[in-house]
Amino acid sequence: MPTPSMEDYIEQIYNLIEEKGYARVSDIAEALSVHPSSVTKMVQKLDKDEYLVYEKYRGFSLTAKGKKIGKRLVFRHDLLEQFLKIIGVKDENIYKDVEGIEHHLSWDAIDRIGDLVQFFEEEPSRMEALAEIQRQNENAE
Numbered sequence: 137m138p139t140p141s142m143e144d145y146i147e148q149i150y151n152l153i154e155e156k157g158y159a160r161v162s163d164i165a166e167a168l169s170v171h172p173s174s175v176t177k178m179v180q181k182l183d184k185d186e187y188l189v190y191e192k193y194r195g196f197s198l199t200a201k202g203k204k205i206g207k208r209l210v211f212r213h214d215l216l217e218q219f220l221k222i223i224g225v226k227d228e229n230i231y232k233d234v235e236g237i238e239h240h241l242s243w244d245a246i247d248r249i250g251d252l253v254q255f256f257e258e259e260p261s262r263m264e265a266l267a268e269i270q271r272q273n274e275n276a277e
């Protein structure tokens with residue numbers, strides 16, 4: 137298993153703080169399916185880089201810098217989920233697929249995907265036209 141990146145950690149810490157008001161090593165380890173010792177190591181690095189403030193035994197809080205990036209990461213994750221849903225990806229695949237691609241796209245690509253999501257949402261007939269193509273392709277298989 138590849139080591140989850142700093143982005144994954146910041147994203148999960150942001151989500152945990154939003155949901156519960158705090159993030160502990162054990163919560164982060166569970167959210168990312170990693171060993172607590174990996175969390176401790178990464179948290180120290182994130183502390184050093186000023187994304188969060190690490191207080192032993194008390195959990196962490198994100199700095200302004202950490203919050204700002206956390207917010208963008210969660211926005212990106214949610215946008216990509218929306219995008220995959222719109223293009224017809226099965227619900228069961230969406231979370232894993234987003235986790236797989238989210239760190240590898242430029243912010244330019246994210247913004248263009250945002251345009252595309254808007255393009256479909258503004259006019260439901262566009263989604264219907266796409267669904268029609270998908271039905272045709274399914275039937276042709």
Ligand SMILES: [Mn+2]
Pocket residue numbers: 147213234235238
């Ligand atoms: Mn994610």
